[in-house]
Amino acid sequence: MTLSVRSLTHIYDTGSQQEPALNNVSFELSKRELTAVVGPSGCGKSTLLSLVAGLRPIQSGSVQLNGVELKGCTALQMQRHRQQIGIIFQSHKLMPFLNTAENVLIGAEASTALPVSNRLAKVESLLMSVGMIGHFLKFPRQLSGGQCQRVSVARAIANDPTIIIADEPTASLDFKSTRALVSLLLDIIKFRDIPLLMATHDSRIIEMADRVIQLDDGRVVANETIGKP
Ligand code: ADP
Numbered sequence: 001m002t003l004s005v006r007s008l009t010h011i012y013d014t015g016s017q018q019e020p021a022l023n024n025v026s027f028e029l030s031k032r033e034l035t036a037v038v039g040p041s042g043c044g045k046s047t048l049l050s051l052v053a054g055l056r057p058i059q060s061g062s063v064q065l066n067g068v069e070l071k072g073c074t075a076l077q078m079q080r081h082r083q084q085i086g087i088i089f090q091s092h093k094l095m096p097f098l099n100t101a102e103n104v105l106i107g108a109e110a111s112t113a114l115p116v117s118n119r120l121a122k123v124e125s126l127l128m129s130v131g132m133i134g135h136f137l138k139f140p141r142q143l144s145g146g147q148c149q150r151v152s153v154a155r156a157i158a159n160d161p162t163i164i165i166a167d168e169p170t171a172s173l174d175f176k177s178t179r180a181l182v183s184l185l186l187d188i189i190k191f192r193d194i195p196l197l198m199a200t201h202d203s204r205i206i207e208m209a210d211r212v213i214q215l216d217d218g219r220v221v222a223n224e225t226i227g228k229p
Helices: 045-052 075-083 100-109 116-129 145-157 175-192
Strands: 003-013 018-029 034-038 060-065 085-088 163-167 196-199 211-216 219-225
Touching (some): 003 045, 018 045, 018 219, 034 045, 045 060, 045 196, 075 085, 085 145, 100 145, 116 145
Parallel strands (some): 034 211
Antiparallel strands (some): 003 060, 211 219
């Protein structure tokens, strides 16, 4: 088991009021599986992903990645946790003034383990694996939305993450690009033997998922394995 979430509860304190966002959420992720987190806007999807990604401190409950507990860890341990995570956002968040290779290099440079001399070769192999090797020198404005997301996938896996987290990554993509992106992510997690946790509203993704966790008002109301034909 790579990721285990137990009794996770989160309340935003806005100063004037307390805003409950997650209530006693528990689940586990399996390697090589896409787990979709679904539910209406405001049900807690982004909060859940941000806690698992180590972008906010855990208030109550437990998040363990590869057996390491996130609650109560130091800033340095939190940083190490984040280095193990490949994140893909709704918008690709590529740097507009950097070309494809340079945008991916940012991800590779985040890894201190990789010698500088090996980074270009790594970028080439990453772009090859997402089908973007022919677009090495293009800038984001010269690419389609689907192509930009592929580059952001290459950047997300540059650090050899042990889990990929994606927050509505297909929200601005058409049907063909959505299926292509999710198929690509499925190939990547199977090849790398890691899990994928994805928040989505998109029914087209739900049918490609291995497991669906449904949130409502911060609670898990369903956690189901999807039978594949
Ligand atoms: P989703 O991603 O499913 O739309 P969120 O995790 O963004 O849901 O939000 C869950 C709840 O927490 C909502 O009621 C939202 O208003 C509240 N919330 C989210 N972010 C904040 C914040 N920074 N401050 C206060 N309340 C927040």
